[in-house]
Amino acid sequence: MRILVGITGASGAIYAQRLLMYLEQTSHEISVVLSRYAPVVISEELPDGLQLGPGVRRYGHRSMHVPFASGSNVPDVMIIVPCSMGTLGRVAHGYSDDALARAADVVLKERKRLILVPRETPMNLIHIRNLETILLAGGQVIPANPSFYTRPATVEAVVDTVVSRILDNAGAPVDVLPRWQEEPDSIRTKSDPEDDESHH
Numbered sequence: 736m737r738i739l740v741g742i743t744g745a746s747g748a749i750y751a752q753r754l755l756m757y758l759e760q761t762s763h764e765i766s767v768v769l770s771r772y773a774p775v776v777i778s779e780e781l782p783d784g785l786q787l788g789p790g791v792r793r794y795g796h797r798s799m800h801v802p803f804a805s806g807s808n809v810p811d812v813m814i815i816v817p818c819s820m821g822t823l824g825r826v827a828h829g830y831s832d833d834a835l836a837r838a839a840d841v842v843l844k845e846r847k848r849l850i851l852v853p854r855e856t857p858m859n860l861i862h863i864r865n866l867e868t869i870l871l872a873g874g875q876v877i878p879a880n881p882s883f884y885t886r887p888a889t890v891e892a893v894v895d896t897v898v899s900r901i902l903d904n905a906g907a908p909v910d911v912l913p914r915w916q917e918e919p920d921s922i923r924t925k926s927d928p929e930d931d932e933s934h935h
């Protein structure tokens with residue numbers, strides 16, 4: 736598949752970094768496009784900057800002379816991670832004023848897979864309505880809401896609970912974490928007698 740990762744100026748650059756790290760382990764063709772404000776947040780949040788493998792193609796937001804600005808060269812999947820509320824609003828309203836927003840517009844019109852990963856909290860009615868618009872237009876929303884049942888012990892492990900959901904939904908699964916009911920016995924609760932029974 737051809738996978739385009741859009742990175743915006745929302746907090747959570749580490750989600751994009753971890754996602755790209757795993758995608759680089761696959762045989763998919765990976766491209767990255769940064770929004771106008773993404774570099775500022777990346778420099779705040781990622782001490783070593785955004786690390787991209789040699790196979791990843793990186794594009795800026797300014798030029799529409801990028802492959803994914805046209806329906807004739809649409810990626811199979813576009814993931815906007817983290818997705819700012821500004822970019823969410825622009826995409827929801829077809830405001831294709833930069834390469835990232837235009838790519839999302841193209842992905843929707845060509846009926847390819849668009850995944851938005853917002854981390855905003857709390858949300859206002861405008862955010863919720865824009866998310867609804869994305870869903871109605873065929874896009875998917877995977878909020879950056881970590882889970883804890885795998886007992887993540889590091890920030891990276893917490894982040895990976897979200898990243899694994901993104902990879903699965905993008906159709907590019909990578910064995911990031913044990914899947915539910917694949918956890919080692921040691922982390923199961925002993926309070927449920929049925930659980931004990933099934934493991935003896």
Ligand SMILES: Cc1cc2nc3c(=O)[nH]c(=O)nc-3n(C[C@H](O)[C@H](O)[C@H](O)COP(=O)(O)O)c2cc1C
Nearest residue numbers: 743744745746770771772773776779819820821822
């Ligand atoms: C450190 C930092 C963190 C930010 N976090 C968020 C965020 O979580 N969500 C959001 O919508 N905007 C956030 N912003 C504001 C966006 O960067 C700003 O709205 C920007 O115009 C978004 O533009 P873009 O969508 O083109 O990246 C943050 C800004 C900074 C400097």
